[in-house]
Amino acid sequence: MRKFLMALFMVGFLVGLAGTASAAITFSEFPVGTVISNQYAPEVYFLPGTNGNYPIIANDGAMPDSPVLSPNPVYAGDFWMEFPGAPSQVSFDSGYWDTLGSGIINVFSPIGNFIEGLTDTSYGVDHFDISGVGPIGYVYFNSASDPFGADIDNLSVPEPATMLLLGFGLLGLAGFRKKFRG
Ligand SMILES: [Ca+2]
Numbered sequence: 001m002r003k004f005l006m007a008l009f010m011v012g013f014l015v016g017l018a019g020t021a022s023a024a025i026t027f028s029e030f031p032v033g034t035v036i037s038n039q040y041a042p043e044v045y046f047l048p049g050t051n052g053n054y055p056i057i058a059n060d061g062a063m064p065d066s067p068v069l070s071p072n073p074v075y076a077g078d079f080w081m082e083f084p085g086a087p088s089q090v091s092f093d094s095g096y097w098d099t100l101g102s103g104i105i106n107v108f109s110p111i112g113n114f115i116e117g118l119t120d121t122s123y124g125v126d127h128f129d130i131s132g133v134g135p136i137g138y139v140y141f142n143s144a145s146d147p148f149g150a151d152i153d154n155l156s157v158p159e160p161a162t163m164l165l166l167g168f169g170l171l172g173l174a175g176f177r178k179k180f181r182g
Pocket residue numbers: 026027028065066067068153154
C-alpha cells in the first residue's frame with residue numbers, strides 16, 4: 001500500500017510538472033544576429049526557407065517583446081520549424097502584420113502530411129495557437145507577402161523529455177498497481 005501511494009504521489013508530481021513545463025522561447029537566449037538552426041533542440045529545430053537561409057534573431061521595434069526570430073535576411077521571407085517530439089500544441093506570437101491574410105502558416109504532421117493552413121487575421125501582433133489537429137511535426141512560416149514582412153516570438157512547445165517522464169511515471173503506476181492487487 002505504501003508503495004502504491006508513493007507511486008501515486010510520483011505520478012501526481014510528474015503530471016504537475018508536465019502541466020507547467022513547456023519550452024517558452026523568447027529569442028533573448030542568444031545575441032541579436034545569431035543564425036538559428038539547432039540551438040533550441042530537442043523541442044524545435046529551425047530549417048532554411050526557400051532561399052536556403054536559416055532564420056536569424058533580430059530586433060523588431062514593431063514587436064512588443066523584441067528581439068524576435070526573423071526570416072533571413074530580415075524581415076520578409078520564410079523558414080521551417082520541426083518538432084521532433086510531435087507535440088499536440090504549438091503556440092507563438094507573430095507580426096507585425098500590415099495586411100490581413102498575407103501570412104502563410106502551414107501545419108504538417110510528423111510524416112509531412114499537410115494538416116492545415118493558417119494566416120494572420122488581425123493587424124499588428126497575432127497569436128497563433130495550433131492545437132486539436134493531432135501530432136504536429138512541422139510548421140512552415142512565410143511573411144514574404146506582408147509589407148515589411150513579419151517574424152515570430154514567444155514560441156511555446158511542450159517538452160518531449162517531460163512527456164516521456166510522464167509516460168514512465170504512468171507505466172510505473174500501472175506496474176505497482178498490478179503488484180499490489182496480485
Ligand atoms: Ca522576444
